[in-house]
Amino acid sequence: MRFAVADDVLLARKAVEKLILEWDRDSTVCCSCDNGDEVLKVLEDQKVDVLVTDIRMPGLNGIALSEAVRQRFPSVDVVLVSGYATFDYARAALHNGVRDYLLKPLKREDLFHTLDAIKKARAEEKRQEDLLREVQKRAGSFLLLRYLSGEERPEDVLPREMTGLKNGCFFAAQIMVKGVKFEELSIRLRDLSFSRDLIFEDILHSGAGVIVSCGEERAVAVYDKKIRALGTLAEQERKEGHPAAVGVSMLLTGPDSIREAYSQARRACCLRLQDPERGLYRFDTDRGKELLSKEDLHLIRNHLNAKRVKEAKEFCLKKLIQPDMTTVLQLEQSYQALLGICFTMDMEAIYRPLWDFDDMNGLLDYICSMACCSGETDRTVNEGDIIDEIQAFLEDNYYCEISLNELAATKYFMNPNYLSRLFKARTGMGFSKYLLGLRMKKAEELLENGDMNINEVALMVGYTSPSYFIQNFKKYFGRTPGTQRNKPELR
Numbered sequence: 001m002r003f004a005v006a007d008d009v010l011l012a013r014k015a016v017e018k019l020i021l022e023w024d025r026d027s028t029v030c031c032s033c034d035n036g037d038e039v040l041k042v043l044e045d046q047k048v049d050v051l052v053t054d055i056r057m058p059g060l061n062g063i064a065l066s067e068a069v070r071q072r073f074p075s076v077d078v079v080l081v082s083g084y085a086t087f088d089y090a091r092a093a094l095h096n097g098v099r100d101y102l103l104k105p106l107k108r109e110d111l112f113h114t115l116d117a118i119k120k121a122r123a124e125e126k127r128q129e130d131l132l133r134e135v136q137k138r139a140g141s142f143l144l145l146r147y148l149s150g151e152e153r154p155e156d157v158l159p160r161e162m163t164g165l166k167n168g169c170f171f172a173a174q175i176m177v178k179g180v181k182f183e184e185l186s187i188r189l190r191d192l193s194f195s196r197d198l199i200f201e202d203i204l205h206s207g208a209g210v211i212v213s214c215g216e217e218r219a220v221a222v223y224d225k226k227i228r229a230l231g232t233l234a235e236q237e238r239k240e241g242h243p244a245a246v247g248v249s250m251l252l253t254g255p256d257s258i259r260e261a262y263s264q265a266r267r268a269c270c271l272r273l274q275d276p277e278r279g280l281y282r283f284d285t286d287r288g289k290e291l292l293s294k295e296d297l298h299l300i301r302n303h304l305n306a307k308r309v310k311e312a313k314e315f316c317l318k319k320l321i322q323p324d325m326t327t328v329l330q331l332e333q334s335y336q337a338l339l340g341i342c343f344t345m346d347m348e349a350i351y352r353p354l355w356d357f358d359d360m361n362g363l364l365d366y367i368c369s370m371a372c373c374s375g376e377t378d379r380t381v382n383e384g385d386i387i388d389e390i391q392a393f394l395e396d397n398y399y400c401e402i403s404l405n406e407l408a409a410t411k412y413f414m415n416p417n418y419l420s421r422l423f424k425a426r427t428g429m430g431f432s433k434y435l436l437g438l439r440m441k442k443a444e445e446l447l448e449n450g451d452m453n454i455n456e457v458a459l460m461v462g463y464t465s466p467s468y469f470i471q472n473f474k475k476y477f478g479r480t481p482g483t484q485r486n487k488p489e490l491r
Contacts, residue, residue, distance in 0.1 A: 172264065246269070267354075271325070
C-alpha cells in the first residue's frame with residue numbers, strides 16, 4: 001500500500017514511517033509533510049491508500065484535513081494520531097469517517113492492528129468489486145443471448161460495442177472446444193487478431209460466440225481472413241487433443257440479421273456430426289438432395305420394429321456419411337425425418353437439438369433407443385434428467401433473468417406448458433416459485449454474513465430494484481431484510 005504521513009514534528013514523522021515499513025516492507029511512504037495543505041497538493045498528483053496524520057499542525061490541522069480528504073479523495077483511509085484523549089476530537093474524527101483514532105505516544109501494536117484492519121477491509125472491497133464485475137459480465141452475456149435467441153428487441157439489449165454492426169457487414173462464429181475454458185479461448189482468439197470483436201459466453205449452450213464486423217468496403221477480404229484464422233484455431237486445438245468445431249455464418253448486413261447470423265453459426269457446428277475432422281464448418285442455404293428417401297425411412301422403421309438396431313444404424317451411417325460434405329439443411333432435414341419414426345414417443349418430450357450430440361453414432365443411438373422403447377419407464381427417466389439439469393442450471397445462474405419459456409424454446413425445444421407440468425410434478429412447485437425460493441435463500445445467506453448492504457445483496461441475487469427485492473423478501477419470509485440482519489434469531 002502507498003502511505004502519506006503528516007506531522008509538524010520531523011522525529012514523529014520518521015517514527016511513523018519506520019513503523020509502516022516494519023509492518024510491510026512492500027509498502028511505500030510516498031509523502032511526508034509537516035502540514036495539511038501540502039498533503040492535499042500531493043494527493044492531487046499521487047495515488048495514496050492511507051494517510052496517517054497528526055491532529056495539531058500549523059495551517060490545516062488533522063481534523064480539517066480528514067474532512068477535506070473525505071470529500072475530495074474518498075478512497076483514501078485516514079488514521080488520526082493525537083496526544084489529546086478528548087471526546088471532542090474523537091467525535092470530530094468519527095464524523096469525518098476516519099479509520100481509527102490513535103493516541104501518542106504511538107504504540108507499535110496499535111498501529112499494526114489498525115493497518116491490518118485496513119488491509120483486510122481493502123481486500124474484501126476488491127473481492128466484492130471483482131464479484132460484482134463478474135455478475136455484471138454474466139448478466140450482460142445472458143441479455144445478449146436473449147436477444148440472439150429472439151427474446152428481446154435490439155434497442156433494449158444490444159450493448160454499445162455492437163452499434164457499429166447496425167449498418168455494416170458482419171458474420172458470427174460459434175466455437176465449441178472440449179476441455180478449454182472460455183477465458184482461455186478468449187485469449188487465443190485475441191492472439192488471432194480478434195481483439196476488437198465482441199466476444200461473449202453462451203451460458204445456455206457450450207462454447208463461445210463471436211460477432212465480427214467486417215466493414216463495407218473490404219468485407220469479403222476480411223471475412224476470408226477471419227475464417228482462415230478460425231480454421232487455424234480449430235486445427236491447433238485438435239492437435240492438442242481438444243475436439244473442436246467452429247461454425248461460421250454467411251456474410252450478412254443490417255441489425256435484423258444479427259440473430260440470423262448467430263443462429264447460422266450455431267447450426268453450422270452440427271456438421272461436425274458428419275465430418276468431425278474438418279473443424280471449420282460454414283453455413284449455406286443450399287438444401288441439396290434429401291439424404292433419406294421415403295423408402296429409406298420405411299426400411300429403417302422396419303429394422304427398428306424388428307429390433308434390428310445394428311442394421312438400422314449401419315444403414316443410417318451409410319446414407320448420412322457422404323463422401324462430399326453435406327449442408328446444414330440436409331442434416332437438419334434428415335434428423336427431423338428420423339425423429340418421425342419414433343412413433344411410440346411424444347415428439348415434444350424427446351426432441352434434442354443437434355448440437356447436443358458429439359458424433360453421428362451418439363445421435364443414431366438416441367434415435368434408435370427412442371424408437372424402440374415402449375411404455376413410460378424410459379420416458380420418465382429422461383424427463384427426470386431434464387428437470388435435474390434445469391435445477392442445476394438454476395443453482396448456478398439464479399441471479400440472471402431466466403424464464404421457463406426461454407429454456408423450453410432455446411435449450412430443450414419442448415412445449416413450455418409440458419415442461420412446466422414436468423417441473424411442478426418433480427419439484428412440487430412452479431418454476432417461478434422455485435427460482436424465487438433459490439434467490440431468497442441466497443439473499444438470506446448473504447445477509448447473515450453481513451459483509452454487504454441490502455442494495456448489494458439485491459443485485460447479487462438478480463434484483464436491479466432494491467425496493468422490489470425488499471418487497472419479495474418480506475413476502476417470502478414475513479420480515480424485512482433489515483430484520484434478518486439485525487435479528488438472526490427470528491429465523
